[in-house]
Amino acid sequence: MIPISYYFALSAILFSLGALGVLIRRNAIIIFMSxxxxxxxxxxxxxxxxxxxxxLSGQVLVFFVIAVxxxxxxxxxxxxxxxxxxxxxxxxxxxxxxxx
Amino acid sequence: xxxxxxxxxxxxxVAIGAALGMLFSRNAVYSALFLILNFATVAVFFLLLGAPFxxxxxxxxxxxxxxxxxxxxxxxxxxxxxxxxxxxGWQRPLAMLLTLALLAExxxxxxxxxxxxxxxxxxxxxxxxxxxxGMLLFTEYLLPFEVTSILLLAAMVGAIxxxxxxxxxxxxxx
Numbered sequence: 001m002i003p004i005s006y007y008f009a010l011s012a013i014l015f016s017l018g019a020l021g022v023l024i025r026r027n028a029i030i031i032f033m034s035x036x037x038x039x040x041x042x043x044x045x046x047x048x049x050x051x052x053x054x055x056l057s058g059q060v061l062v063f064f065v066i067a068v069x070x071x072x073x074x075x076x077x078x079x080x081x082x083x084x085x086x087x088x089x090x091x092x093x094x095x096x097x098x099x100x
Numbered sequence: 101x102x103x104x105x106x107x108x109x110x111x112x113x114v115a116i117g118a119a120l121g122m123l124f125s126r127n128a129v130y131s132a133l134f135l136i137l138n139f140a141t142v143a144v145f146f147l148l149l150g151a152p153f154x155x156x157x158x159x160x161x162x163x164x165x166x167x168x169x170x171x172x173x174x175x176x177x178x179x180x181x182x183x184x185x186x187x188x189g190w191q192r193p194l195a196m197l198l199t200l201a202l203l204a205e206x207x208x209x210x211x212x213x214x215x216x217x218x219x220x221x222x223x224x225x226x227x228x229x230x231x232x233x234g235m236l237l238f239t240e241y242l243l244p245f246e247v248t249s250i251l252l253l254a255a256m257v258g259a260i261x262x263x264x265x266x267x268x269x270x271x272x273x274x
Contacts, residue, residue, distance in 0.1 A: 001102065001104050001105065001219060001220060002104060002108050002148075002220055003218065003219050004218055004219075004220060005210050006108060007149075008206070008209075008210050009207075009210055010116075010145075012203060012206030012207070012210070013116055013119075013203070014116070014119055014138075016202050016203045017119040017120065017123060017199075019198075019199055019202060020123060020199040021123045023191070023194075023195035023199070024123070024191070024192050024195045024196075025123070027128060029128055029174055030122075030131055033131060033132065033170065034123070036135065036162075036166070037119055037122065037135065037138065040138070040139060043142070043158075044142055047145075047146055047149045047151045047154060048220075050151070051151070051220055051227075051228075052220060056227075056228065057236070057240075059153070059154050059228060060233060060241050062154050063157060063237070064241075064248055066154075066158065066162065067161075067248045067251070068248070068251065069162070069166065070161055070252070070255075071251050071252050071254075072255070073166050073169055073170070074169070074255045074256065074258075075259055075262070077169055077170070077259075078258070078262040078263050079262065081173060081176070081263060090177065
């Protein structure tokens with residue numbers, strides 16, 4: 001009923017918006033959220049193609065992506081908390097030195 | 101225009117609007133809430149595509165656990181209103197240009213690949229039910245499943261160690 005190209009287009013738009021967010025925002029947490037948006041767009045395409053091919057492997061793969069995203073968020077947010085404690089800022093332009 | 105198509109376009113508008121709202125709101129808490137809205141609409145898309153298990157995992161893990169973690173950190177740091185430093189003027193136009201290039205490439209793919217135009221047929225009634233996914237997870241994908249559990253454990257230990265080390269250091273300085 002719905003062509004798969006519609007899902008492709010929606011996923012491409014969401015992915016591009018995520019990439020735009022990574023490029024234009026300076027707040028590290030917002031950049032992180034944009035990365036989640038990109039992961040989510042890829043998940044949508046995975047499920048759409050799994051449906052088009054009648055195979056369940058795509059859905060299993062999305063399950064793994066969700067699990068990996070959860071792990072990534074836990075570690076990434078811990079890093080952001082440490083950086084904020086050290087520098088009192090999460091502006092990525094201020095994280096330009098390696099001295100810590 | 102049938103009902104499913106109308107549903108698709110309304111949900112797509114909500115998803116894109118929520119993504120734009122996330123990008124351009126000044127307050128990080130609003131960004132997180134817009135992202136939750138986006139995840140919820142994508143969960144409905146998963147339901148439309150015959151993936152109820154993934155849709156529920158999306159709501160509980162993404163919109164639930166992950167975004168609560170985000171909100172928790174935003175409020176812990178008090179980072180919701182961080183002022184922007186003077187940014188380099190050429191960055192924003194260049195970012196827009198690169199994003200448009202990415203979008204144009206995707207559009208080129210969509211319009212040149214004719215096999216993407218296949219219309220999704222109604223799936224078999226048992227397609228994507230949790231039982232089938234569970235069978236697949238514990239037979240064909242058993243090794244990746246176990247590796248994922250180790251990865252989650254490593255992430256948990258890593259997050260704890262990262263934050264704890266800092267506390268010990270500041271305690272030693274007193």
